[in-house]
Each structure stands twice: as structure tokens, then as C-alpha cells.
Amino acid sequence: MAITPGYDYDIFISYAHVDNSKFPGQEEGWIQLFFQNLTIMLDKRYGRSGEIKIWWDNRNFDGSVVFDNSIEDGIKKSAIMICLNSPGYIQSDYCRKEVESFKNKAENDNVGLIIDNRSRIVNVLLNNVPFEEWPTELSGTTGFPFHDSKEKDFFGNTLEVNSVEFRKEMQSLRDAIWQLLVQFPKGESTAVTEKQGESSEKTFKIYMGEVADTLRTPRKRIIYELEKKGFDILEGVPPPFDAESHKEKVAEMIAASDLAVHLLDSIPGREIDGDPEFWYSQRQTQITLESEKPQLIWLPSETDISKIEDPSYRTFLEGLESGKVSQKAYEFIRSSKSSIAREIIAYAKQLEAKRKNDFVETEQLKVLLDTHFTDQLHALNLSKMLLENHIQPYINPQEDDPRKNINLLGDRMSQVKKLIFIYGNVSKEWLTERMSAALQLIVTNDYPIEDFYVYMAPPTKNDTDLLINQKFLKVNIVNSSRDVVINKGVLAKFLVDLKAQKL
Incomplete structure (x- = not known):
């Protein structure tokens, strides 16, 4: 489909x-x-x-x-x-x-x-x-x-x-x-109905918690960006405004979501009706902390918590940042308002990838092909071969500057265990710089990459043309550069190596 x-x-x-x-x-x-x-x-x-x-x-x-x-x-x-x-x-x-x-x-x-x-x-x-x-x-x-x-x-x-x-x-x-x-409208059955027996994946749902007035405009922009990326947004609480009904509604929203996002500021916002010791944004964060739902909590990078006047709210934020407020693992991020949408999208995609793995792809090996524009036809041909052998290839966009698109490269590396660099017409300098950038991402973010591969495509190259001295990951050379059509013997050995499980 x-x-x-x-x-x-x-x-x-x-x-x-x-x-x-x-x-x-x-x-x-x-x-x-x-x-x-x-x-x-x-x-x-x-x-x-x-x-x-x-x-x-x-x-x-x-x-x-x-x-x-x-x-x-x-x-x-x-x-x-x-x-x-x-x-x-x-x-x-x-x-x-x-x-x-x-x-x-x-x-x-x-x-x-x-x-x-x-x-x-x-x-x-x-x-x-x-x-x-x-x-x-x-x-x-x-x-x-x-x-x-x-x-x-x-x-x-x-x-x-x-x-x-x-x-x-x-x-x-x-x-x-x-x-x-x-x-195109999501979920419209316009031309062909879903084939009998096929499963459809759920849309990833993000709950956006209540915010202080200072964050209402950024929150609207963030929701717009998330919806453009295809995420379903759950929001609109309060109402209800009274403490008990509010708690029940938030818990219901959290249960229906795949990720809860809370945007906090130095000013906590509106007090809860009937419970003036708490604010809606704070209470919703606490309710989510009591659940097992993945949670992302954001605070502006410029916020000086020590200067917050209200002692209970100050203590609450200090506890969130130190991790002492709960035994639950959650994402706590300090960044600018302009970057928070990217942070949420990156985290949501990681969670979504894990869910998809559990949903339909638990048995299928996934690899990432990293290629420059000049080698994209080689990447297409290799992708077809991998798909025919039940290996799911992801393709990462390229730039002339090998250090560009690094955030997107990291996002996709988090979803695979094998990384394949296409080396055909692109320069050796571009390739080695790209590999260095990928290696830095792996070390910094603890991505689950087990193997690096360099797939040599035409024009002709020798294995010794590429010498990389690093000890963190073995670099495997697959040389198919002497053949216009992918050599079957080289491909067979490559597939065996890809499917081999690390002990």
C-alpha cells in the first residue's frame, strides 16, 4: 500500500x-x-x-x-x-x-x-x-x-x-x-479500501499540557509543527477547572496518549480552582509523573530557578531538574523556544520507532544507507536488493557539507543497528568526514549501532583505498566497485554479514 x-x-x-x-x-x-x-x-x-x-x-x-x-x-x-x-x-x-x-x-x-x-x-x-x-x-x-x-x-x-x-x-x-x-486527509478511504487482514498502525498521540500565559503563543506554534509532522495532539484541559474533575480528565488524556509534553516557565500560570496551593501546569506534570507514560518536561534555557519567588514552585522545578521529584525516568530539557518543537519531534520519533518495531517489524533487520546525491542511484539499487532479502533500508538525505543534516542522521541512527555508507562517485574526504560525524553521534548519544559498512560502488576502487584508524567500531568494506551490476557473490557475503547477530 x-x-x-x-x-x-x-x-x-x-x-x-x-x-x-x-x-x-x-x-x-x-x-x-x-x-x-x-x-x-x-x-x-x-x-x-x-x-x-x-x-x-x-x-x-x-x-x-x-x-x-x-x-x-x-x-x-x-x-x-x-x-x-x-x-x-x-x-x-x-x-x-x-x-x-x-x-x-x-x-x-x-x-x-x-x-x-x-x-x-x-x-x-x-x-x-x-x-x-x-x-x-x-x-x-x-x-x-x-x-x-x-x-x-x-x-x-x-x-x-x-x-x-x-x-x-x-x-x-x-x-x-x-x-x-x-x-491528504488522514484516514480517508477515498480510492481503495484497506485490504482484508492488513493492520493499520495507530497515529502517535501527544498530550500537550496546560501552560502559563507567557507560553501560549509558543505552544500554539509547537502544536502546529507537530500536526504538520502527522502527530495527533490531545489538549484542552482545563476545563474542567475544579481540582478533582481536572485530575480525572488529565489522567484520561494521559492514558490515551503515547507521550506527554509539559512546557514550564518561571511563572507557573493559573491556580487550580479549589486548590490554590497548586497550578494547572504543575499539577498536570505531577499527574503524568505518577503514570508510566513517556514524558518530556521543558524549561527555557535562560530560567534562573533560584530567583523564582514562590518557594513551593521553586522547589518543584529544582526537584524536576535534579531528578529527585520522582523515581520515574523522564526527559528534562532546557533549550530555546525556537528549538523545542524539534526536541519534541526527535523524542516522539524515537518512541514511535520503538512502537513500530513492536508492532510489525520485530523480526525484520533494519539498516541505514547514508549517501551523497552523486551516489543515490547506487543507493537505490542496493535498497532494492536489501528489500528483496527481507532487510528494511532507511535512506538518509545528503548534503555537500558532510556535517549537515547531523540531527536527522542521529534520529535515524537511533532506529537501526547497522550503518552503511555508499562510496561511489563521492570524494574520500567527504566519506571519512561523514563517518567521523556519525561516530561522534554514536559515542555522545549511545546509539545502538553495532557495525559500520562502506559499500564501494563504481568506479573501481581497491579495499586499501580507505584506511580508517579507530577502535570503537570495526569498519567493514564491501567492494562491488568493479561491477556495473551488483556482484552476486559480493552481495551474498554482504547479506550474511548483515544478518549475523552480535554475541
Whole structure:
């Protein structure tokens, strides 16, 4: 199933087969390379391989082939359509029928054609096609220019796949598609009902406790950020305001949540009706401490507890920070208001990953592929091989600066035991710096990484090209750089090593 609820496919790619024609010496056509790049970039954005489903037809048709059932079925079961607009597309009755069929389907399902001012039909321009020649279904869209035309009347050439301009447009397209995917209504059964016998995972629920007036605006912003990430937020207590009813309602909310978050300040906020010795924010924190529910407590980094006037509230905060207020293990964080949303998201994702492991993945080995943009095709091919052998690959986004995306790298490292670095076209200096950053994260955060692997992809390299002197973790070299296609013997040994359990 796709990640979009109610659909078998997240994306349907509609294109003219003439645009996938290969020039002499080419092994793959432009459309196929576009599909591969889009797949990798969305996999990286989602963080896992093979979860985002893209339908595209790679059969070679001529004009005599009718609009067949498999294509019509793919359109009906897809959440988004990407139209690769070109003269070939406009001339194709086949393509026009695809986009017309999708538009009619989308306008009549429960979601509609437009989501938050975004059309579910995405217009990708392979050439500077005049607006008046576009299919009518694309009217109202601006389009993503995958061509080099800078002038209104210049037809332009389709961008080369290995160009900087292509990469920039792919990033813009990825971000737009991702925004569409996450804005789909959660839990809507719009196109295809859930298959009988399949389980659906619960949405991760976060209880946001009451705050002082000084934190109401930051709290609203944090809730907005959490909801954008797909978390369900439980809030709105008080009411009730009286002490006993308030306690019962908070306990009910805590029981229904997967994580409770309490934002505290130097000012405690409103006193409880009928119990003026306590404040709502303080009491809700205490009620959660009495439960076994995971709990995150935050205090502004600039707060000087010693200067708080109320002695009982001062003692309460001192006890929280020292850990003496309860035997329960909880997260106590001091940071700025601008960073607290990231802190909550990172902690929630760790808890969510553990829950998912218990839910469906207890027997499946998970590994993290860390790759630079220039090696993402190698990462895609290796991911497919791992999935075929019942190993779940996660993919980490890359940057030219190997020290960037470190927080995201750490978050994903917390979910796996094996870390694989792809070493193909990227420089050795980038790779070693990236490995050093990962090692520092492991030592600092006690992540459960057991093994480092360096997967050598083409061009040809020797095992001795990479010498790393460190004693904390053994670095395993897997050299498949001499073969364009992954060597079966190398792969078999690699799989045995990955699946071996540490004693």
C-alpha cells in the first residue's frame, strides 16, 4: 500500500513514450532516469525505501494500442498525477485520456482535485510549451520547468539529468509533491479500501499540557509543527477547572496518549480552582509523573530557578531538574523556544520507532544507507536488493557539507543497528568526514549501532583505498566497485554479514 491513506499508489506518472527514447549509446531514457531520481529523492524525504509507490508504464506502445485496463486501474488507485508536458505529450491521444481520466476521478472522490490550493495534477514541462497548447486539465497550474529556456518564445531543451539545474528542479518538485502527500486527509478511504487482514498502525498521540500565559503563543506554534509532522495532539484541559474533575480528565488524556509534553516557565500560570496551593501546569506534570507514560518536561534555557519567588514552585522545578521529584525516568530539557518543537519531534520519533518495531517489524533487520546525491542511484539499487532479502533500508538525505543534516542522521541512527555508507562517485574526504560525524553521534548519544559498512560502488576502487584508524567500531568494506551490476557473490557475503547477530 501507498503512504497516502486509501490509495494503492501515491503517484501516477503520465508521459509520452517518445520522450523516453534513447539516443545512440544511452542505456536508459530520460523518463526512466526521471523516475529513478524522483523515487530516490522521495524515499530520502520519507526516510525509507520502497514505501512511496509510483506507477509508471515502461512498456513500449505504438499508436495502435488502446487505453488498457492496467493503466485505467493505476489512475483510479493513485493519489497524485505527474504530467510530463511536451510536444509528444500534447500530440498523444493516450496521454490526454490519462489526464482527463485522472481529473474526472479526482473531482469526484472524497478529497477533490484541489488540496490547500494545490492541484493533484502536477505539471512538469520538458520544453517551453506555449500555455495555449497545454491540455485543458493543466490550466491553472504554473508548471515545473525542466528545460533550459530563459525566453518566452524559445522552445528550449530538456535538462540533462546530471546537471545542476536538473537537481534544483527535482528538489523543488520533491518538496511540492511531499507537501501534497502530507496534506491528504488522514484516514480517508477515498480510492481503495484497506485490504482484508492488513493492520493499520495507530497515529502517535501527544498530550500537550496546560501552560502559563507567557507560553501560549509558543505552544500554539509547537502544536502546529507537530500536526504538520502527522502527530495527533490531545489538549484542552482545563476545563474542567475544579481540582478533582481536572485530575480525572488529565489522567484520561494521559492514558490515551503515547507521550506527554509539559512546557514550564518561571511563572507557573493559573491556580487550580479549589486548590490554590497548586497550578494547572504543575499539577498536570505531577499527574503524568505518577503514570508510566513517556514524558518530556521543558524549561527555557535562560530560567534562573533560584530567583523564582514562590518557594513551593521553586522547589518543584529544582526537584524536576535534579531528578529527585520522582523515581520515574523522564526527559528534562532546557533549550530555546525556537528549538523545542524539534526536541519534541526527535523524542516522539524515537518512541514511535520503538512502537513500530513492536508492532510489525520485530523480526525484520533494519539498516541505514547514508549517501551523497552523486551516489543515490547506487543507493537505490542496493535498497532494492536489501528489500528483496527481507532487510528494511532507511535512506538518509545528503548534503555537500558532510556535517549537515547531523540531527536527522542521529534520529535515524537511533532506529537501526547497522550503518552503511555508499562510496561511489563521492570524494574520500567527504566519506571519512561523514563517518567521523556519525561516530561522534554514536559515542555522545549511545546509539545502538553495532557495525559500520562502506559499500564501494563504481568506479573501481581497491579495499586499501580507505584506511580508517579507530577502535570503537570495526569498519567493514564491501567492494562491488568493479561491477556495473551488483556482484552476486559480493552481495551474498554482504547479506550474511548483515544478518549475523552480535554475541
